[in-house]
Structure formats: structure tokens, C-alpha cells
Amino acid sequence: MGFLSKTVAVVTALLSFSCGNDVQVLSDQKLLEDIQHVASRIDELIADRSCDSTDQCQYIEYGHKPCGGPADFKIYSTKNTDSELLLEYADEYFQLTREFNQRNNLSSDCSIEIPPSVTCQSVCQES
16 A cells, blocks of 8 residues: 555544544545545556557656655556546646645655656556
């Protein structure tokens, strides 16, 4: 489970036990639902990673790390993915996770995530 998934799980648990401002809790729950919805759409778009050549294998930056930069990367095949729509969802996911991180004053280890090298072995994968 990546940094962002762990963070979302912890904050979801904390929100369920929160005695604070109900409006803020509802707002955070809505934001988490939006994040999860966009993440699901991204996963659906990139589910078929089959490829004929390595040039069809790409990656997107995925999420926002509290210190800045992407939280992770997702590999996909341009052969089977609407890249333009995927980039729109990736940007929306970045914006939502950045808002979530800022709203909840989250921090991270500030390490820099290294983009993956990709290759085609019938499916796009990290090389």
C-alpha cells in the first residue's frame, strides 16, 4: 500500500471517531469520497496494460506528496488508454490529494519518488 493509500486509511479512521466540527468532518468525508472515485476511474482507465511495443508504455504522476511532487506513479498502455482523459483524471487526483494533505496538515518523509522505467513484455510494466 502506497503512502497516499495509508494516509487516506488513517484519516478515514480518525474522521469516524471525530468529535469535532461536523461540517469539517462531512467536508473531509466528501473529499475522501471524491479522491476514491477519481482513483477508481484512473484504475479503470489503465486496467488493460497490454502492448505491442515499449513505446506504447507510459506512466503518469499519481497523487500529491505533502512535501511536494507526486506520491507515486502509475504505468499504462497508450494502446488501450484514452491518454487525454487519463491526464485529466490524474490532474484532478493531484488537486484533490493536495487539498486533502493541506486541509489535514499532513507531512511526509520528503523523499523524491523516482519515475519508473517502463517496458513492454506483452503488458506494460516497470523494467
